[in-house]
Amino acid sequence: MKxxxxxxxxxxxxxxxxxxxxxxSKEKKIIKSIEANNPEAISFLKKVVNINSGTMNxxxxxxxxxxxxxxxxxxDFQTSWIDMPPEMNRAGxxxxxxxxNKGKKLLLIGHLDTVFEADSPFQExxxxxxxxxxxxxxNDMKGGNVIVLYALKALQENGLxxxxxIIVAFTGDEESTGKPLTISRKDLIEAAKRSDIALxxxxxxxxxxxxxxxxxxxxxxxxxxxKRAHSSGVFSDRVGAGAIFELSRILNEFYNKVKGExxxxxxxxxxxxxxxxxxxxxxxxxxxxxxxxxxxxTAVVKG
Ligand SMILES: [Zn+2]
Numbered sequence: 001m002k003x004x005x006x007x008x009x010x011x012x013x014x015x016x017x018x019x020x021x022x023x024x025s026k027e028k029k030i031i032k033s034i035e036a037n038n039p040e041a042i043s044f045l046k047k048v049v050n051i052n053s054g055t056m057n058x059x060x061x062x063x064x065x066x067x068x069x070x071x072x073x074x075x076d077f078q079t080s081w082i083d084m085p086p087e088m089n090r091a092g093x094x095x096x097x098x099x100x101n102k103g104k105k106l107l108l109i110g111h112l113d114t115v116f117e118a119d120s121p122f123q124e125x126x127x128x129x130x131x132x133x134x135x136x137x138x139n140d141m142k143g144g145n146v147i148v149l150y151a152l153k154a155l156q157e158n159g160l161x162x163x164x165x166i167i168v169a170f171t172g173d174e175e176s177t178g179k180p181l182t183i184s185r186k187d188l189i190e191a192a193k194r195s196d197i198a199l200x201x202x203x204x205x206x207x208x209x210x211x212x213x214x215x216x217x218x219x220x221x222x223x224x225x226x227k228r229a230h231s232s233g234v235f236s237d238r239v240g241a242g243a244i245f246e247l248s249r250i251l252n253e254f255y256n257k258v259k260g261e262x263x264x265x266x267x268x269x270x271x272x273x274x275x276x277x278x279x280x281x282x283x284x285x286x287x288x289x290x291x292x293x294x295x296x297x298t299a300v301v302k303g
Contacts, residue, residue, distance in 0.1 A: 026158065033154035041150040042133075044071070048142050049125040049135040053091075053172075054117030061091035061172040064112045064142075068170060071149055072096035075156040077168065082187050090178035093187060094170040100163030107167045107195035108152075109188070110145040110202070111174030113137075144201030145170055167191045215263060221302045222250060228275060228297040242295035244273040251301065266303055273299030 023031070048067055053060040062081070069079045077096035084090040094112065114137025116122055125135040135142070148168060155161050169188050178184035192198055205211050226243035233239035240246075251268060258266065272279055274290025275297050290296055 026160070029158045030154045030160070033157045034150065037150055037153060041146055044149070045135070045138065045142060045146045046125040046133075048146070049138055050123070052116065052118050052120075052123060053113050053137065054115070054120070055090070055113040055173055055176045057118050058089065058091035058172070060118065061113050065091065065094040065170065065172060068112070068145065068149065069094055069096070072152075072168065075149075075153050076161070077152075084173070084178050084184060088178040088184065090184065091172035093172050094168075095187065095191065096168040098161050098164055098166050100165050102163040104196040105165040105167075105194065107169060107191050107198040108148050109198060109200045110141055110148055110168070110170045112142075112145070112170050112172045113175050114140065114142070115175050139203055141174075141202040144203060148201050165194075167195060219303065220266075221300065222247060224250070224299045226295060226297050226299075229295045231293045231295055234295050239295055242297075243299035244296040247271075247273060247299040247301060268301045268303040271299070271301040 044067075048064050051060055051064050051067070053064045055061070065081060069081060072079050072094075077098055079094065079096045081092055081094055083092040091113070116136035120136065122136040125133055125138065127133045152161065152166065152168070169191050171184075171188060173184055204214075224243040224247040226241070226246060227239050229239040235241060241249075254266070258264070270279070270284060270286070272286050272288040273296050274288040275294055276290075277286060277288045277298050277300055279286035279300050279302070284302070
């Protein structure tokens with residue numbers, strides 16, 4: 001997700017707000033590790049934020065990846081860096097994995113790249129008070145990556161990763177994916193197929209929420225061609241109804257038959273019809289020419 005305003009963070013390890021009496025002894029140990037490691041986690045975050053990793057700076061993205069790779073090696077994960085073919089101009093991805101068959105198989109997803117390219121004026125991690133920092137790509141999403149790492153480190157320190165299958169996938173091209181997707185997302189999809197549950201650590205709806213589903217969006221365009229003829233012939237077998245009537249008929253069917261599908265919305269935003277139309281895709285502006293005594297030859301709608 002592109003977030004041009006990237007404000008961070010305290011690391012979301014708010015252990016003080018968790019009521020300790022409801023926790024098991026194992027959970028209490030995990031909290032202890034997390035608290036003990038919190039200063040280190042923040043300096044780790046500072047270190048990776050201060051390496052520029054705009055998507056179009058593949059060397060920087062890989063450098064950030066290497067810092068995480070070492071850190072995952074240190075908590076006994078098997079790590080690998082997957083390069084993308086040079087013509088794709090993307091850094092590649094970091095994978096880290098523990099193998100076993102105890103519990104659910106987890107896939108933890110992050111990304112190493114940010115929207116702040118090397119020429120952005122916003123490049124440095126800066127604490128603004130004792131719990132909040134401003135950092136380029138800190139919220140989106142080096143902070144999330146650091147949470148993944150230090151959550152797993154706390155489990156590892158307490159011997160809780162033994163025989164568990166956990167895959168960490170940090171892609172290097174989330175903000176602007178390498179094409180084709182069949183190559184740039186191949187390894188992530190394969191990791192997902194080996195997992196029961198996938199969790200993304202990019203914050204999207206606030207620190208206290210997990211998002212279980214999101215709507216996607218796409219665009220559509222309908223173009224109709226009719227026969228240009230004198231309007232006295234409209235509706236005849238030879239001429240037909242013309243492009244404007246036909247486009248209206250299709251839109252009306254769309255409205256009547258598709259409307260009401262759960263979670264689905266669709267919206268025609270601009271429409272042109274006549275003898276000639278000209279719709280500029282870039283500006284979403286256009287013009288049309290037609291006469292009331294000529295059957296419309298062309299019509300277009302975008303939604
Ligand atoms: Zn993101």
